[in-house]
Every structure is written in C-alpha cells, then in structure tokens.
Amino acid sequence: MYKCYNFKRFLVLLSCDIVAFFLIMLIIHSNFGGKNEGVAGIFNSQAEDSEKVFLPVIMYHSILPDTSQSTEFIVTPETIENDLKYLKENGYETVLPVDLVNFVDYNVPLPKKPVMITLDDGNYNNISYLFPILEKYDMCANINIVGEYSEFFSENGEEHIEKYSYLTWEDITALSKTGRIEIGNHTYNLHSNNERRGCSKFSYETESEYRKLLFSDIGKLQNVLYEKCSLKPTTFAYPFGYISDESIPVLKEMGFRVTLTCYEKPNYITRDSDCLYGINRYNRPNNLSTEKFMSKILA
Numbered sequence: 001m002y003k004c005y006n007f008k009r010f011l012v013l014l015s016c017d018i019v020a021f022f023l024i025m026l027i028i029h030s031n032f033g034g035k036n037e038g039v040a041g042i043f044n045s046q047a048e049d050s051e052k053v054f055l056p057v058i059m060y061h062s063i064l065p066d067t068s069q070s071t072e073f074i075v076t077p078e079t080i081e082n083d084l085k086y087l088k089e090n091g092y093e094t095v096l097p098v099d100l101v102n103f104v105d106y107n108v109p110l111p112k113k114p115v116m117i118t119l120d121d122g123n124y125n126n127i128s129y130l131f132p133i134l135e136k137y138d139m140c141a142n143i144n145i146v147g148e149y150s151e152f153f154s155e156n157g158e159e160h161i162e163k164y165s166y167l168t169w170e171d172i173t174a175l176s177k178t179g180r181i182e183i184g185n186h187t188y189n190l191h192s193n194n195e196r197r198g199c200s201k202f203s204y205e206t207e208s209e210y211r212k213l214l215f216s217d218i219g220k221l222q223n224v225l226y227e228k229c230s231l232k233p234t235t236f237a238y239p240f241g242y243i244s245d246e247s248i249p250v251l252k253e254m255g256f257r258v259t260l261t262c263y264e265k266p267n268y269i270t271r272d273s274d275c276l277y278g279i280n281r282y283n284r285p286n287n288l289s290t291e292k293f294m295s296k297i298l299a
C-alpha cells in the first residue's frame, strides 16, 4: 500500500515534471521562434516593430546659376541653398545611405529629423556649387556617378565646363575624401531612356542573361571606381527610376545595400534591411519655391 502510494505519488510528480518541461520548451520555442536569434534577437525584433523613421529624400541633378537654363533637372545654386537653409532652420539633419545601413545593421541611431540629399549623374557643377553650400550648412550628400560620363571627362583632359562637364575620377576621389559625399553607382553605360529603359529587363531576356548584363555594366563601374578612386559603393540609383524586380537579387549579390528610385513618396526606415531596397525620392524642379516644395515632401 505504502509502496503503491509512493509509486502513485511518483507518477503524479513525474507527470507534473513532464508538463512543466513541455511548458518551458513551449515558452522557449515561442520566444526564439526557431530562428537562432538568441536574447538579442528578441529585443531587436521588438525594436523593429516599434521604430519607423520617417525619411524624406530629395533628388537633384545639375546646378547652374543662369535661370534661363533652369528646368525640372537643373536648379540654380540659390534654389539648392534655400532648400538646405530651410532644412537646417527647421531642425533637419542630413544623412548618407551608409547611415541607413548602420542603423539597420548596428542600431546606430539616426537623427531625430533625418533628410537625405541625392544628386544623380555626377555633374561637375556639383563641386563648384553644391559643395560650398554643404560646407556652409555642415551637411552631406550622395552623388551617383554614370561611368561613361566620368570616364570621358577623365580622359579628354580638357578644362571643365560647368554646363557640360562631369566629375572625373580625380574629382570623385577628392569629394569622397571630404567625408561629406557618398558616391553611388548609376550604371556605367545604361543611362539611356531608350527601348530598354535604363537598366530594366527586357521581357524576352532570361534571368541569367539579365544577370550577366548587370554584372558586366554595373560591375564595370564598381571595378573602375575601386581602381581609380579606391571606392566600393554600396548605393545604386536606377537610371530614370526604371526598376525591374529581377535586379534586386543581382544587386544584393553585387554588394549593394541601398537602391534609389524616383517614386515621389516618403520612406519609413525600419530595422529590416530590405526596406533599403527601393528608397523613394522627390525630384526637385527649379520652378517651385522652397516652401512649396518642402511642404510637399515633409508632410
């Protein structure tokens, strides 16, 4: 009887232990989710849920003082200075694409009111007009280079003409050394609004043919920027904003961490690295006042 009671008690205790064991396993499994994230992973995913950083991004191209030349893609130095002054006075701080990567990868905080300034094509006048303004307001910007334009002006050896010239490899090296400019890739020779539409994929092209094209063209600029300027850009700007979904895995494979589009929408940056592929940007035409343009992008 005693033995039997003890045996029953043993069975009861054993079943309690089994239930407790399974409960503990259940809790562990639900927290770690089988993702091998560890304790840090739990805290990170909580941060992912709660933290979304509003990021307006502006896209400029050429900067020329003669207003008769102002267009949708050419602004005056006065326009860009008014924009940056407005942003500064309203508490915005410029960030570079690398800051977004550091936010995602290493939890490096972004400023309270971040804004990103980008300039496509690598016009030489970015040095003469943009750079002094960046210094004046202690700001930074991303410039996206077209390989064949920079190659041509690097090799012809002629003096720069503000209206037509593009940054040479020497200019690019000097700009990136200042720490105010992050250089991005804007294709070597796919900057044409032709049948292909920038670097987008033809419907009849196979994925492997398309991958080959991107590696040979975008990869060529990566190689030249490394050889001539010791740079390994991790930002890619789609020419004319034409995007192919098939480009994303290829660009990731090439080491790009941020891609820039021309969709005029705000961005909300999270801890998910995928949110950096397809950053939206507002083109800045010269025919809007700073107040009007900013009310559109900062809303």
Ligand SMILES: [Zn+2]
Residues within 6 Å of the ligand: 120, 121, 186, 191, 239, 240
């Ligand atoms: Zn462009």
